[in-house]
Amino acid sequence: MEKKAILEKFPRSPDVLLALLHALQRANPQNYLTHEDLELAAQYLGLPLSRVRDAVTFYTMFSLKPRGKHIIRVCASPNCHLAGAWSVLEELKGELGIDVGETTPDGLFTLECTSCLGVCGVAPVMMVDEEVVGNLTPLRAREVIRRIREGG
Ligand code: FES
CATH class of the missing domain: 3.40.30.10 (Glutaredoxin)
Known part of the structure; x- marks a missing residue:
């Protein structure tokens, strides 16, 4: 699924940040979030990129490097x-x-x-x-x- 289509499944509310990041990560066959994903999430939800990055680095279920299937x-x-x-x-x-x-x-x-x-x-x-x-x-x-x- 295209990233734009993933984003549009979510309301533009900061409350959905974790769910949105999960969806973006799941869509990547290598189970990780790219810098572009973080930027897309920040832009879509109207959040500072630093807040998105903080969430990704705080929760161990997210990864910024490629992982296995x-x-x-x-x-x-x-x-x-x-x-x-x-x-x-x-x-x-x-x-x-x-x-x-x-x-x-x-x-x-x-x-x-x-x-x-x-x-x-x-x-x-x-x-x-x-x-x-x-x-x-x-x-x-x-x-x-x-x-x-x-x-x-
Ligand atoms: S210690 Fe709670 S599930 Fe492992």
Whole structure:
């Protein structure tokens, strides 16, 4: 979808800034916001560019650099940590062959850590794009990655 068409889905209100940035980021196959995206959002909503940039750099779900097609975000907050998130993370690093903050050479996955996702009852948790996956074990995390690789 063209960026102009994305913008026009939103009212010209500063309240929609985060939703608009999400939509612009999702429209990019490499899951990130370009400088042009930030300028478009600022101009469309009548906000200073610095305010848009502040929002993008504050929230970890936004990126200013190209990422993989799928974003794997492992919760690193205390409840998940105590429930075994680090062993899940180590498994994912090994399965993907990358470290946190990196993208696989085939451009399929980016691995990130995040703070509490608000679903501590099913810790440890990761998000795969928009989907929350809880009650993780290293084995289950590996199976999720393999299923995505196989197109599932
Ligand atoms: S601590 Fe991980 S979801 Fe809350």
